[in-house]
Amino acid sequence: MAEARGQSPGVLPPDPADDAGPDSVLLVEDDAGDTLLIQEFLADSGLRARLLAARSLAGAQAIIADGERPACVLLDLHLPDSSGLEGLHTMLAAAPQSAVIVLTGLAEARAGLAAVAVGAQDYLVKDELEPRWLGRAVRYAVQRKQVELSAAALQAGRLRAEENARLERGLLPRPLLSTDRLEIVTRYRPGRMHSLLGGDFFDVVETPDGAVHAVVGDVAGHGAAEAAMGVTLRVAWRSFVLAGLSGPPLVAMLERLLLAERDDSEAFVTLINVTLPPDRTRALVTRAGHPGALVRDGAGGVTLVEPPGGLALGMMPGLGVWPQTELAVPPGGGLVLFTDGLFEGETGEEERLDLSGLLALARARGGDGAEALVDHLIGAAEAASADYGGLGDDVAVVHLGWRA
Structure with missing residues (x-):
């Protein structure tokens, strides 16, 4: 018989009584x-x-x-x-x-x-x-x-769930704090189509001198490798902070670690690093290719602040310069740090929420408590992009606020 592709002369006749056979x-x-x-x-x-x-x-x-x-x-x-x-x-x-x-x-x-x-x-x-x-x-x-x-x-789903749990413990830790004067709210929401956590990470640590340090970062891409890199950087960040590093030297050390650990020479990471000194009136902010922060003034007002920043980590190795900027954060006020997934969801044909839209959402609820504000921002961003696939990227949000 000649080699055949597609249907051969011996086609099986259809049988209406049999619906269980193969195609x-x-x-x-x-x-x-x-x-x-x-x-x-x-x-x-x-x-x-x-x-x-x-x-x-x-x-x-x-x-x-x-x-x-x-x-x-x-x-x-x-x-x-x-x-x-x-x-x-x-x-x-x-x-x-x-x-x-x-x-x-x-x-x-x-x-x-x-x-x-x-x-x-x-x-x-x-x-x-x-x-x-x-x-x-x-x-x-x-x-x-x-x-x-x-x-x-089913087994693959179970393994993904177990892997998610392990990654969540690494990417989304409990804040390490002794003070009760600081109100911390953290949230993470996976973007659409992502069965595994992405590379978004955050952490909050208080050092023995009474300063509180926080970071929110985003490893470019999605998947197990990016999530693993996020865990590596998050754990390293906490270790460096507890060892006494902060500000630009800390960011430079994280880039060195990224360059040593990454498999892809084009992999990069954005982050925003914040230190709240013990005087509780200001914040020292260092940005590396990351969005700025929403600043609450304690009276319901909200502004978007984008301090001078440097290149994303790994973008141009050895050429990064990351200045540190001081922001006023009065008692009752606070900072909202976030990854770009919060404002990059599509809200229309070739339209996105963008930072201006996010600021409008925050100002509408600026007098709310920290948890209510953060949940509102995420919920409103999801609702605005619901007709266009929802949040297109992972979202990590951290609210840091001194109690009045």
């Missing part, structure tokens, strides 16, 4: 007689499926490469370009979503069992085939494969 079956068999016999058996079995046929393993791979996704593959273990389990391994790799049934001879029952042990759903002896049993074997193999894929998806 397509790929037969990989080099013997023309066996091919014709199996085609006839499949046609007589009543399966509703397109039959695809190949006479070699390479031909089967070409069919799959052309975009075909057979629900079931009937695979002869002896082909011109493969023999035994080698061909099965190749087929399993080429069609991981397909159920595979191997075809053996009478004396090859052991080989059939070995094939099932390494990933085939079943094996059939050619000389014992008949339409009824062949159709049932294909249906059961497809069902078992679907159960296997569902179980794998």
Whole structure:
């Protein structure tokens, strides 16, 4: 029989009574007689499926490469370009979503069992085939494969949840504070389509001298590598702060760490680092490619402050200069630090909330308590972008405020 791609002459007739069969079956068999016999058996079995046929393993791979996704593959273990389990391994790799049934001879029952042990759903002896049993074997193999894929998806989901929990502990720690005069509110919200946490991170630490230090950072990109880098930088930040570093020297040390740890030479990180001295009236702010901060004055007023800043970490190694700016933060006032996911969600055709929109949201609720304000900002940003996919990026928000 000639090598076939797409539907072969032996198309299985539709059977309205059978809705459980596969959409397509790929037969990989080099013997023309066996091919014709199996085609006839499949046609007589009543399966509703397109039959695809190949006479070699390479031909089967070409069919799959052309975009075909057979629900079931009937695979002869002896082909011109493969023999035994080698061909099965190749087929399993080429069609991981397909159920595979191997075809053996009478004396090859052991080989059939070995094939099932390494990933085939079943094996059939050619000389014992008949339409009824062949159709049932294909249906059961497809069902078992679907159960296997569902179980794998559930396991992957469980592992993602466990990984999320581990990353959350690393990226989103509890503030390390002894004072009760500082009101801290922290929030994290994953962006759409992200099953894992991204690289947004934050931390708040009080040092023995009574100063309170905070950081909010954003590793460019999404995925496990970015989240792991966020954890590394967050833990390093806390260690450096407890060792006495702050301000521009601390930011420079974080860049050195990033350059040593990153796998991608183009990876970069933005962050804003804040120190609240023990006098409780001001904040020392250092920015590295990061958005500014919302400043509350204690009387319900809110302003957006973008102090002079330097390059994002890793953007131009060795050339970064990060000035430190002093801001007044009176008792009853506070700072709101955030990542760009809070204001970059789409709110219309080629429109975004932007910093001006975020400031308007904050001013509308500037007299609210810290938790109410932060929750309002996130909720309003989500609502504004709801018709365009919601928040397009992860969001981390930290509110630092001295109690009046």
